[in-house]
Amino acid sequence: MTTSTGAKSAAETTDPGNWTNRLRGRVEGLVPPGQALPDRQPIYVASWIYVFGVLTLSALAVVILSGCVLAIGGVQWWHASSLGHYVNSVHLWSVELFFGFMVIHLWGKFWMAAWRGKRAMTWISGVLLFGISIGTSFTGFLSQTNFSAQWIAGEGKDGINSTGAGAFFNVLNPGQMLTWHVVLLPLVVVLIVLIHIIQVRRHGVVPPLDADLEG
Amino acid sequence: MRSLSIVAEGPGRYISWGVVQISVANLTIIVAMVILFVLALVVPFPSGHGEEADQERRQK
Numbered sequence: 001m002t003t004s005t006g007a008k009s010a011a012e013t014t015d016p017g018n019w020t021n022r023l024r025g026r027v028e029g030l031v032p033p034g035q036a037l038p039d040r041q042p043i044y045v046a047s048w049i050y051v052f053g054v055l056t057l058s059a060l061a062v063v064i065l066s067g068c069v070l071a072i073g074g075v076q077w078w079h080a081s082s083l084g085h086y087v088n089s090v091h092l093w094s095v096e097l098f099f100g101f102m103v104i105h106l107w108g109k110f111w112m113a114a115w116r117g118k119r120a121m122t123w124i125s126g127v128l129l130f131g132i133s134i135g136t137s138f139t140g141f142l143s144q145t146n147f148s149a150q151w152i153a154g155e156g157k158d159g160i161n162s163t164g165a166g167a168f169f170n171v172l173n174p175g176q177m178l179t180w181h182v183v184l185l186p187l188v189v190v191l192i193v194l195i196h197i198i199q200v201r202r203h204g205v206v207p208p209l210d211a212d213l214e215g
Numbered sequence: 216m217r218s219l220s221i222v223a224e225g226p227g228r229y230i231s232w233g234v235v236q237i238s239v240a241n242l243t244i245i246v247a248m249v250i251l252f253v254l255a256l257v258v259p260f261p262s263g264h265g266e267e268a269d270q271e272r273r274q275k
Contacts, residue, residue, distance in 0.1 A: 046262070048255035100244070104252050 031201040042204075044211050052105035053200075059098035060193065064186065066091040071182055075145050095137060102130060114206040122199035122206075129192045136189055139181035142171055149174070 015021055069087045070077065077084035106126070115123040138156070142149050153171045160171050170176055228239045 046260045048258055048260055049252075052255065100248055100251075104248055104255065107252055108255070 030198050035201045035204075038201075042207065044208050045205050049104075049108040050205065052101050052108060056098060056101040056105055057193070057197075059094050059101055060189075062094035063091065063098055064190075066094060067182065067186070075143055075178060079145070091140075095140070099133070099137070102133070106130065109206070112206060112208055116206060117203060119199070119203050119206055122196065122203060125192055125196040125199055129189065129196060132185065132188055132192065136181065136185040139177045139185060142177040143174065143181050145174065153177075 066087055070084075070091055073081065073084050073087070078088035079085075109123070109126070138152075141152050142156075153174075156171045157166070160166050160169060169180065229236055230239060230242060
């Protein structure tokens, strides 16, 4: 219903049949109020081991930004241009840091049993992210356009093909591997990162084991 | 030509221990990560943020 002045009635703005209302409700309910970007954390978070999650995210941001610059120059840019070589190196080393930070984050969370307190989905999304990141990195090494990429493809083809995935994931097809690397897999990685962060914000950062026993 | 020069560098150095074989580069990275992990557990985190700092400010 619309009034003579064009203002929506209260009943109309909360109409459960309206998919925009339902979507807004779902988005608003993703994390508790004030927890999307909190500026205070429990005291046990004041430890360096809790820093590695955000370090992983920071490295991922550099990976994506440097990858976007590489996409402008093209896959062979780094062979002929010193700037391209530099950006390619930034991309490589940010990936190395991404995996290094992620594995230390994983060690820390494993030894504090971070799946406690209804945090199973946080743990599972992290495991998925780890596995898919390895696949994304693999397609990156296949997209180097050099002998190393050829050798990796040659060594990997039988293993991949034996799973049946070769029909749509042919490691001997550099064009296909490049599109998996720059479009499909990054989309999946970013999506799971968002799910992972939402889960962390929903359930809070896991307390240390002794703090949990005391609480 | 750069890629050819990389190929010509030859294989890396490896350490063999029974059935375990690992390159020196990979072993170095793993050791560095373990050291970083231990440091993250034992090095004190700078204070001034969080709930404890809030409580201290309230008491003053």
